[in-house]
Amino acid sequence: MRPETDASEKRSVVKGVFRKCDGCGETLLADALARNSEVCPTCGQHHRLSGDGWRRLLLDDGLLTEWDSHLEPGDPLAFSDGRAYRDRVGIAQRNTGAKEAIEIGRAKIEEIDVAYGAFLFAFMGGSMGSVVGEKICRLFERAVTDSLPAVLLQASGGARMQEGVLSLMQMAKTVAALGRLRDAGLPFISVCLHPTTGGVAASFALLGDVNMAEPKALVGFAGPRVIESTIRQKLPEGFQRAEFLLQHGMIDRVVSRLEMRREIALILRHLR
Amino acid sequence: MADLPFEQPIAELSARVRDLRALAEGDPKYAAELRRLEDKVARLSRELYQDLTPWQRVQLSRHPRRPFFSDYLPLMFDDFLELHGDRTFGDDAAIIAGFARYPKGPRGRSVLVIGQEKGRGTKEAVKRNWGMANPEGYRKARRLMELAGRFKKPVITFIDTKGAYPGLGAEERGQSEAIGQCLLAMSRLPVPVIACIVGEGGSGGALALGVANRVLALEHTWYSVISPEACASILWKDGSLGERAAAVLKPTAQMALELGAVDQVVDEPPGGAHHDVEGAARRLDSALREALASLEGLSEEELIEDRYRRFRRLGAIHA
Ligand SMILES: [Zn+2]
Numbered sequence: 001m002r003p004e005t006d007a008s009e010k011r012s013v014v015k016g017v018f019r020k021c022d023g024c025g026e027t028l029l030a031d032a033l034a035r036n037s038e039v040c041p042t043c044g045q046h047h048r049l050s051g052d053g054w055r056r057l058l059l060d061d062g063l064l065t066e067w068d069s070h071l072e073p074g075d076p077l078a079f080s081d082g083r084a085y086r087d088r089v090g091i092a093q094r095n096t097g098a099k100e101a102i103e104i105g106r107a108k109i110e111e112i113d114v115a116y117g118a119f120l121f122a123f124m125g126g127s128m129g130s131v132v133g134e135k136i137c138r139l140f141e142r143a144v145t146d147s148l149p150a151v152l153l154q155a156s157g158g159a160r161m162q163e164g165v166l167s168l169m170q171m172a173k174t175v176a177a178l179g180r181l182r183d184a185g186l187p188f189i190s191v192c193l194h195p196t197t198g199g200v201a202a203s204f205a206l207l208g209d210v211n212m213a214e215p216k217a218l219v220g221f222a223g224p225r226v227i228e229s230t231i232r233q234k235l236p237e238g239f240q241r242a243e244f245l246l247q248h249g250m251i252d253r254v255v256s257r258l259e260m261r262r263e264i265a266l267i268l269r270h271l272r
Numbered sequence: 273m274a275d276l277p278f279e280q281p282i283a284e285l286s287a288r289v290r291d292l293r294a295l296a297e298g299d300p301k302y303a304a305e306l307r308r309l310e311d312k313v314a315r316l317s318r319e320l321y322q323d324l325t326p327w328q329r330v331q332l333s334r335h336p337r338r339p340f341f342s343d344y345l346p347l348m349f350d351d352f353l354e355l356h357g358d359r360t361f362g363d364d365a366a367i368i369a370g371f372a373r374y375p376k377g378p379r380g381r382s383v384l385v386i387g388q389e390k391g392r393g394t395k396e397a398v399k400r401n402w403g404m405a406n407p408e409g410y411r412k413a414r415r416l417m418e419l420a421g422r423f424k425k426p427v428i429t430f431i432d433t434k435g436a437y438p439g440l441g442a443e444e445r446g447q448s449e450a451i452g453q454c455l456l457a458m459s460r461l462p463v464p465v466i467a468c469i470v471g472e473g474g475s476g477g478a479l480a481l482g483v484a485n486r487v488l489a490l491e492h493t494w495y496s497v498i499s500p501e502a503c504a505s506i507l508w509k510d511g512s513l514g515e516r517a518a519a520v521l522k523p524t525a526q527m528a529l530e531l532g533a534v535d536q537v538v539d540e541p542p543g544g545a546h547h548d549v550e551g552a553a554r555r556l557d558s559a560l561r562e563a564l565a566s567l568e569g570l571s572e573e574e575l576i577e578d579r580y581r582r583f584r585r586l587g588a589i590h591a
Contacts (some may be wrong), residue, residue: 074588130587176459201448220445222438
């Protein structure tokens with residue numbers, strides 16, 4: 001797949017030349033922010049990066065030889081909450097240009113061949129239904145077949161409600177496939193972006209041989225609002241953020257986006 | 273003694289059966305009448321209960337008198353010995369685990385049995401956190417499953433939880449990782465694994481005990497990615513719309529069977545398991561024996577492969 005300008009960047013250009021930083025509130029040149037991979041040059045705030053942005057940031061020449069990009073979700077429950085699931089999928093497909101909430105394929109990171117996957121949060125919140133689960137399985141299985149390390153970037157609200165119990169089953173299916181990667185002696189580098197929660201967090205996301213997370217990324221099982229309503233108190237500042245997970249021993253490193261490529265390559269060389 | 277409105281007709285007939293059974297005990301001439309009445313109850317409840325709405329099934333799965341894992345345990349297993357602790361932080365009473373002999377009687381052999389336990393009565397429910405496990409519960413389950421794997425003992429799980437506990441400490445101690453590790457460990461066990469859903473099958477917290485070669489579900493249970501209430505609060509910002517959410521989410525055991533997430537739905541006694549705990553245990557027991565028998569003769573590799581294939585094919589995809 002060739003790198004191209006993605007929808008969010010186009011929008012920002014249409015909206016204006018300037019963008020306000022979500023961290024420090026400073027007004028920034030949209031172009032400068034985009035060139036810096038959406039990281040604020042003043043305060044280091046990480047704004048969401050598109051699938052295309054990630055490819056250009058991490059992969060040699062920004063190139064991904066995509067696998068199984070044609071897979072589309074079924075509608076096992078004929079789900080409708082006023083608007084049909086089919087229609088929501090159609091809208092997400094039109095808005096993102098992708099068929100589903102993840103892209104997988106073969107790529108190189110600093111000349112190391114990898115099986116690469118990245119969730120597309122813009123597609124229904126990166127939720128994991130049958131297709132996402134299937135593609136993650138195929139990522140791990142192809143990694144075994146081709147003897148590649150697996151690098152997976154997560155950004156997901158969790159399992160996709162609209163496919164009911166079949167979304168739940170993807171958690172078991174993907175983790176079982178990860179087991180085969182382990183059996184083959186191949187590393188899994190898990191990168192948690194903002195946010196990584198629910199069924200994605202509670203399956204493969206924290207089972208990396210090395211777990212990395214972006215600064216301030218929210219990573220956790222239950223959403224903060226659910227926890228607050230359960231324990232009936234406000235959560236402390238920074239709860240479930242990457243730095244909190246590091247402190248509690250759940251991840252290996254909090255990695256700035258601008259260092260991500262170098263660090264992934266470094267750990268892959270160590271584990272080779 | 274009906275607790276839910278739609279249970280009323282069955283409850284009344286069941287009461288008459290009970291009365292007649294008391295009479296028939298001393299007098300064989302009532303036996304034929306008793307059988308007729310029992311048949312009638314069975315027929316009526318079949319008719320009534322086959323058309324239950326998803327929400328009614330969810331309600332039955334949480335019925336105040338619904339039997340728990342601890343009720344089935346002495347009815348289906350001998351020589352249960354509970355084992356405690358995750359060897360890291362604590363012991364979680366929301367999950368009970370230990371070795372036992374299965375089936376009951378002289379032909380029983382050692383198995384690991386693990387179940388989620390909600391606890392009856394306020395004090396017991398508090399102790400067991402209403403069956404919502406913390407990471408310690410999943411780590412205990414994983415530790416013991418791996419132990420069973422090393423000693424080649426089959427693993428039998430009982431699922432009954434609204435979900436893993438969404439608390440502050442649970443997050444601090446890695447609820448996500450604990451569940452993920454449990455899924456991974458189960459997927460690799462070199463022994464037969466059977467899961468029985470006996471009440472609520474709420475999301476990842478339920479699945480963490482559900483990566484089995486065969487998944488059985490009692491008739492009035494639910495198994496899905498999210499509870500109807502949580503689904504409602506996401507869809508309509510109103511957790512009280514569980515009934516509406518259940519209608520679209522279709523979280524029932526019957527739907528899970530249709531989609532392949534469950535392998536067998538086990539009929540409950542007329543009116544539901546809470547009307548006849550022994551009867552429910554008998555039916556589950558016979559399904560469990562069959563499930564175990566169906567895996568006999570498989571090698572360790574074949575058992576792992578069977579489980580892998582079982583989950584690998586699940587999904588709704590247009591290629
Ligand atoms: Zn800033």
